[in-house]
Amino acid sequence: MPHILHIDASARPGIAGRIEHGSHSRNLSQFFVSQWQASRPADPVTYRDIGQNPPSFITHDWIASSFTPDGQREPWMLDTLAESEQLVAELIAADILVIGTPLYNFGMPAALKAWVDQVVRPGRTVGIDETNPIEPYIPLLADRPRHAVILTARGGVGFEAGGQMAHMNHLEPSLLTALGFIGITRVHCIAVEGQEVGGELLATSVTEALRKVNVLVDSLLATVEAVALAEPA
Numbered sequence: 001m002p003h004i005l006h007i008d009a010s011a012r013p014g015i016a017g018r019i020e021h022g023s024h025s026r027n028l029s030q031f032f033v034s035q036w037q038a039s040r041p042a043d044p045v046t047y048r049d050i051g052q053n054p055p056s057f058i059t060h061d062w063i064a065s066s067f068t069p070d071g072q073r074e075p076w077m078l079d080t081l082a083e084s085e086q087l088v089a090e091l092i093a094a095d096i097l098v099i100g101t102p103l104y105n106f107g108m109p110a111a112l113k114a115w116v117d118q119v120v121r122p123g124r125t126v127g128i129d130e131t132n133p134i135e136p137y138i139p140l141l142a143d144r145p146r147h148a149v150i151l152t153a154r155g156g157v158g159f160e161a162g163g164q165m166a167h168m169n170h171l172e173p174s175l176l177t178a179l180g181f182i183g184i185t186r187v188h189c190i191a192v193e194g195q196e197v198g199g200e201l202l203a204t205s206v207t208e209a210l211r212k213v214n215v216l217v218d219s220l221l222a223t224v225e226a227v228a229l230a231e232p233a
């Protein structure tokens with residue numbers, strides 16, 4: 001049974017279309033999960049609102065604890081890593097990671113970067129082979145076919161791959177790199193653009209993004225059903 005980890009990173013708590021000044025990325029991520037649950041209501045969903053409750057920034061103590069091998073950590077190191085352990089456990093349990101996130105100042109919100117820093121963990125999500133100085137990193141989440149769905153909202157336009165502003169968009173490229181580093185390589189990106197432009201342009205972008213989310217849900221549902229059929233009874 002696929003497990004969804006749903007993360008929202010917008011600082012805006014409300015949902016666009018329902019309340020004034022609501023979040024468009026939350027609208028997309030909420031739509032993805034509700035469409036999924038309409039077909040598969042029993043699939044577990046873990047929700048993390050990091051926009052409202054940001055993960056801690058990593059510290060000197062965190063780095064020392066993280067790079068101390070398992071079994072050699074002092075009690076204070078285990079305490080220091082408790083939050084990271086929780087976030088890593090949620091990610092490892094997930095088959096589909098759904099991230100709703102704004103573009104802030106050409107990159108990811110600080111809350112999402114804090115989450116990334118907490119879950120990219122030596123020995124937990126990425127192995128390090130010290131005998132191989134050229135390619136020491138082993139992505140540990142490549143053990144099964146996880147998907148990531150990145151649902152973005154932007155104020156401007158043209159930030160999509162190949163667009164006029166693409167060179168200034170460091171959100172999806174940065175997330176793709178970090179997720180690939182730990183072994184999540186099946187990544188799907190959909191965005192609403194023109195939040196600051198508004199009017200017809202924004203309305204069309206929202207409609208198109210929701211349509212793409214619908215298509216993506218159908219295609220991932222088909223993948224899940226195909227895997228279920230292939231498994232021995």
Ligand SMILES: Cc1cc2nc3c(=O)[nH]c(=O)nc-3n(C[C@H](O)[C@H](O)[C@H](O)COP(=O)(O)O)c2cc1C
Pocket residue numbers: 010011012016022023024025026101102103104105106107153154155156157195196
């Ligand atoms: C602090 C801040 C920085 C932003 N930086 C950008 C930016 O670099 N490029 C852009 O197109 N829009 C930018 N925006 C606009 C947001 O991407 C847009 O409002 C988006 O809809 C926010 O996501 P949300 O609707 O999920 O809250 C910024 C907004 C804020 C509040």
